[in-house]
Amino acid sequence: MSFFQVLYTTLRQSGVAQSILRYGHRKVITGFDEFCASGPDGRALVSYLVLPVMPPRRFRDRVLFSNHGIAQAIPEALNKLGYEVDIVNHDNPTWVPHRTYDVFVGHGGRNFDRLARHVGEATLKIYFSTGIWWREANRRAAERLYEATVRTGFLLPPERAIQCNEDHATLAADGVIFLGNSSAGSTYGCIRNKVGINNAVFPVDYDPVQGRDFSNGRRHFLFFSGKGNVHKGLDVILEAFDGFDAHLHICQAIQPQFARVYERHLNERPNIHLHGFLPMRGREFRALALMCNWTISATCAEGQPGAVLECMAHGLIPILSAQANIDVEGIGVRLPDCSPATIRSVLSEVVEWSPARCNETTQNLLNVMTQQYTAAGFVKSFAKAVQTLQTAKQSAALHGRIQLAEH
DSSP states (O other), X not given: OOHHHHHHHHHHXXXXXXXXXXXXXHOEEEXXXXXXXXXXXXXXXXXXXXXXXXXXXXXXOSSOIIIIIHHHHHHHHHHHTTEEEXXXXXXXXXXXXXXXXXXXXXXXXXXXXXXXXHHOSSSEEEEEESSSOHHHHHHHHHHHHHHHHHHHSOOOOOSSOOOSOOHHHHHHSSEEEEESOHHHHHTTTTOSSEEEEOOOBOOOSSOSSTTOOHHHHTTEEEEEOOSOTTTTTHHHHHHHHTTOSSEEEEESOOOHHHHHXXXXXXXXXXXXXXXXXXXXXXXXXXHHXXXXXXEEEOOSSOSOOHHHHHHHHTTOEEEEOGGGOOOOTTTSEEOSOOOHHHHHHHHHHHTTSOHHHHHHHHHHHHHHHHHHSBHHHHHHHHHHHHHHHHHHHHHHHHHHHHHHHHO
């Protein structure tokens, strides 16, 4: 684990972490210019996360990219475009800008339109989204809960509902930068100026292929995920693995209501193993990653899940729903749908892959990861997206002036 993660885990166990998080929510960083090649030419405002940028540079988290790495990468990208950056937490309700900004990058529906009004009309206003359009995300989550109720008879509570209306933010923005492929972008159908970029992972410090038993690993699958058991598809995956001749390894916090509904799957099935929380890059996680050939997710709504990308960086071949918005052509397997029967059918196919095919796919996967999902690549992609939206705003302004002149 990184110094940042060790410190945070220690503080969380001692009960101090919440105080530090509250401090981070109130803290504002001004004049961030660590990555400016020369004196800054302008100023940008970022409303996202402050805490990951607060430690000295060499102590910042270099393990968890989402969302700690993103919080570091956005100011870096803006610095490299020539802007010094002020950084405020996206949920800070009281801070008010007192400067003029060339660029404003904001996240979430709580503060974007309020800050957008303060920075003024001339400022390039960019809405940064880590997921799909909020209304579609909530619709898909509700649909998945409904399907779980139809299958089990139990009504489980919402897990990752977006409670803040983001329409005001996207309408106030000059454009949207979102995580994900073109499928994720299609949910923002009403937004004219939108640019999708890939999420990223920090590099692993070992060879994910060396020492891997591709033959035995064909029957070992890793489900490594953030919160939301039904949202991430654990329910349908558990049902698919029930009685199946392969092992499912689960690294996710299990909600009490979900545990009651799926008690037998979680506690009584010999091929289903509940590992609980395992720190990324820790010894136990690495051993588990080397045991498995596959990572599986049946998520219903994402930008691009960082936990899945982390597994892919360790060489695990992804088996994913389309809603993960990660292109898997040549490096993984797409689930046609997320019904237990379909998932089980896909499982039956992939366990018959030859070890040579698994090895080749893993090698292709690792090449793609180093080309398309790196932290440096994220910085470059974000900077390019800002420039694209800047050009679009300038073109629109020029078009407006021409129309006025014609009249």
